[in-house]
Amino acid sequence: MIATVISVPQLIVFIVSVVIIAIGGVGLLSARYPVHAALFLVMTLFGVAVLFIEEGAEFLAAVQVVVYAGAVVVLFLFVIMLLGVDREEITSFAGDTVRVALAGVGVALILAELFIVATGAWVTGAHAVAGKLSAGSNIGVLARSVFTTYLLPFELTAALLVIAVVGAVILSRRMSGVAQPRAHESREV
Amino acid sequence: MSIPGSWYLVVAALLFGLGAFGVLTRRNVIVMFMSVELMLNAVNLTFVTYARMLNDVGGQVAVFFVLVVAAAEVVVGLGIIVAIFRHRATVTVDDISSLKG
Amino acid sequence: MFGSLVSQLPIRLPSISYQAIGPELILFGAALVVLALSATVGRREHPQLYRGIGLFAAVAEGAWSANLLRLIDQHGPSLAIAGAISNDGFSAVVGIIVAAALVLTMLIGPGFVESVAGQGPEFVTLLLLSATGAIVMAQANDLIVVFLGLEILSIALYVMVGFRLRDGLSREAAFKYFILGGFSSAVFLYGVALVYGATGSTNLVKIAAFLSSHVLINNGVLLFGIALILVGFGFKVSAVPFHVWSPDVYQGAPTSVTGYMAAMAKIAAFAALLRVMMVAFHLQLEFWRPIVIALAVLSLVFGAVFALRQREIKRMLAYSSINHAGFILLGVLAATSGGVRDSLFYLGAYSVMVIGTFGLISLIQVDAGKVEGSLSLDDVRGLGRRRPAVAVLLAILILAQAGAPFTSGFIAKFSVITAVISVNEYWIAVVAMVTAAVAAAFYLRLVLALFSKDEAEVGVGDALYPVAVRGGSDQGLRLSTASLVPIWIGIWASVAITVFFGLFPTLLLDLVSRGKIFY
Numbered sequence: 001m002i003a004t005v006i007s008v009p010q011l012i013v014f015i016v017s018v019v020i021i022a023i024g025g026v027g028l029l030s031a032r033y034p035v036h037a038a039l040f041l042v043m044t045l046f047g048v049a050v051l052f053i054e055e056g057a058e059f060l061a062a063v064q065v066v067v068y069a070g071a072v073v074v075l076f077l078f079v080i081m082l083l084g085v086d087r088e089e090i091t092s093f094a095g096d097t098v099r100v101a102l103a104g105v106g107v108a109l110i111l112a113e114l115f116i117v118a119t120g121a122w123v124t125g126a127h128a129v130a131g132k133l134s135a136g137s138n139i140g141v142l143a144r145s146v147f148t149t150y151l152l153p154f155e156l157t158a159a160l161l162v163i164a165v166v167g168a169v170i171l172s173r174r175m176s177g178v179a180q181p182r183a184h185e186s187r188e189v
Numbered sequence: 190m191s192i193p194g195s196w197y198l199v200v201a202a203l204l205f206g207l208g209a210f211g212v213l214t215r216r217n218v219i220v221m222f223m224s225v226e227l228m229l230n231a232v233n234l235t236f237v238t239y240a241r242m243l244n245d246v247g248g249q250v251a252v253f254f255v256l257v258v259a260a261a262e263v264v265v266g267l268g269i270i271v272a273i274f275r276h277r278a279t280v281t282v283d284d285i286s287s288l289k290g
Numbered sequence: 291m292f293g294s295l296v297s298q299l300p301i302r303l304p305s306i307s308y309q310a311i312g313p314e315l316i317l318f319g320a321a322l323v324v325l326a327l328s329a330t331v332g333r334r335e336h337p338q339l340y341r342g343i344g345l346f347a348a349v350a351e352g353a354w355s356a357n358l359l360r361l362i363d364q365h366g367p368s369l370a371i372a373g374a375i376s377n378d379g380f381s382a383v384v385g386i387i388v389a390a391a392l393v394l395t396m397l398i399g400p401g402f403v404e405s406v407a408g409q410g411p412e413f414v415t416l417l418l419l420s421a422t423g424a425i426v427m428a429q430a431n432d433l434i435v436v437f438l439g440l441e442i443l444s445i446a447l448y449v450m451v452g453f454r455l456r457d458g459l460s461r462e463a464a465f466k467y468f469i470l471g472g473f474s475s476a477v478f479l480y481g482v483a484l485v486y487g488a489t490g491s492t493n494l495v496k497i498a499a500f501l502s503s504h505v506l507i508n509n510g511v512l513l514f515g516i517a518l519i520l521v522g523f524g525f526k527v528s529a530v531p532f533h534v535w536s537p538d539v540y541q542g543a544p545t546s547v548t549g550y551m552a553a554m555a556k557i558a559a560f561a562a563l564l565r566v567m568m569v570a571f572h573l574q575l576e577f578w579r580p581i582v583i584a585l586a587v588l589s590l591v592f593g594a595v596f597a598l599r600q601r602e603i604k605r606m607l608a609y610s611s612i613n614h615a616g617f618i619l620l621g622v623l624a625a626t627s628g629g630v631r632d633s634l635f636y637l638g639a640y641s642v643m644v645i646g647t648f649g650l651i652s653l654i655q656v657d658a659g660k661v662e663g664s665l666s667l668d669d670v671r672g673l674g675r676r677r678p679a680v681a682v683l684l685a686i687l688i689l690a691q692a693g694a695p696f697t698s699g700f701i702a703k704f705s706v707i708t709a710v711i712s713v714n715e716y717w718i719a720v721v722a723m724v725t726a727a728v729a730a731a732f733y734l735r736l737v738l739a740l741f742s743k744d745e746a747e748v749g750v751g752d753a754l755y756p757v758a759v760r761g762g763s764d765q766g767l768r769l770s771t772a773s774l775v776p777i778w779i780g781i782w783a784s785v786a787i788t789v790f791f792g793l794f795p796t797l798l799l800d801l802v803s804r805g806k807i808f809y
Contacts, residue, residue, distance in 0.1 A: 029214075029220075051200070051234060057249055063253070063256055103209075111205075123243065131246040142249055164262075167268060
């Protein structure tokens, strides 16, 4: 009954992006090399960004592409290159059947339960509690909300970014003048 | 008429499941980490869809914060991974299992 | 066009209560000061300066919270900054508990971390930042704010756990903690998203208002969301079956960090859990109580049983902390104001004990010439002769963890069990008491080892310790007197607090009973 009233172009965009997401997701899980996995991740992120646009979240779609696909995945690729691209995973799915089966069945059961309890009632909440989304341009509405209702969380992200910077500096600094346990080899890669 | 929101939510749930499966089964630390990113993306898709269905800006703002957190997490996580493999030659968790449960 | 008209209006910032966010501002400001000073003055030149700043900030934060508590008692609780945080007795009391844990860690930790990991000002900075996250979680009145506080705390802890980068155990612990932490954060967030869809808001008070005015005919998504949020918290407090990371991480992390992590992660996660469950989902009690009961009973039983099998002290204490988490969950599942009070009491008593315990274990490890890492029961055999003061103090703290009378541990266990009995869940109380008895067995085994007569030692730090855990070079392991003084002050303080509140529990009970959640 729904299918009859959906506009065809939107349906096509939806289907295509879902296919992209699916290929990316499954590819990420089955890739032998981390580099391939990273490229599949870009694919999924792109598909999700298209869905964001279709849902009217233009700003988030742009951020998704710029920050996620642009910065985060590049960081991943950078680390993969740093550690060596040609490294294959030694243990893949094949060697670990029980674990894979358990995880698969577990995840499938939980998802199945979610689908059963949610059918027909995915959304039950009150409308426009934090502000109407359709009250203006996407960026304008978001900015208004970030600087009013969500001002404190917005400021808190500052603390988060400070920690990220400090943490990265600490983790990447080479230690000197510290007592070392002898047995652990400190061979440089 | 536009696509019903529940379709998006089903896609998001499946993507979340895929990510969780990846974290639980893959042995490559970088791929495990990417699977977590997959889960976060599924969460974002859920938030955006609910924001549209409820005509509420809160969901989109939540995605905004998730993106910031994810970026911070990636920085620290990759820092840890680089620190590990500066000293070791392999990239799978089986090789770093001197800790046993 | 109405749309463009709205976006032309100036943005009016909400009124900001600097008084309510004072604790965060103090800690975060001090962290920035330490960072700036360490960049300009030098990292190694003035270790005492950084510790002093950290200590001062922690004390100031506690004083601010105490003052806040006094003001709240006079003027009543309120919501602040557009309803994002709740300025009530609960957040003020948790602020005081956080301050206590932070002060003790500032006294005990930096000396060890400086010598074993070479991280001086960085450790102080991360301690201050992570405590900021803990305070945010305690105050948060919005699931998004809870999440941000959680991440501020967790990311700082990931880095601290991995402090000893050259040490395989520490690196691996950091990675394990990180990946499972990220996984649990994602699960938590998915729960938040589903709750948002089911209620239309992430604000706890608004969720409560919606749920009390609407009867959801089909509440599957809501309940699923609540369950996922519980799973997320379960990971953070390491409740069984979400505990898999904790023994490894407890063992691998630098010992002082372990103590801090055990205390602060529990304080923050339980504070947020209590508030979320009591404020937002109190009407769904019938649904989530069985889940919390399952988590509590499993944690109690498996924590005690697995600890019994361990011969490695840090892992044993990890399982014991799982057992403690089970006890604190008893207060959560009661879901009454009495339950909140008892959980707060337990959190306060436990965090002081556990920081002191791990401080003493650090001391023993340094004595034994071990950099960090494992310490087995055999290693401490006969310690009572060699270091009587260390052994006696450790024995007191261990017995307090076991719930021996005349310590705050006894009152803590007793009061959470009363909380469960008050909601007529007698069988859980029985289970809790049985596991307390089982737990007492392994605590006693450790105490007996400390004072056993058969001295297997040849000479401390000699052939007894396998090369793998011995320090390659012993310089750097020497703790200077300047850093030993604050360590001993911290350890004595934690023992004194534990015994004092065991003898005079009403003082602490009065304090925590003012920690009422406002909604």
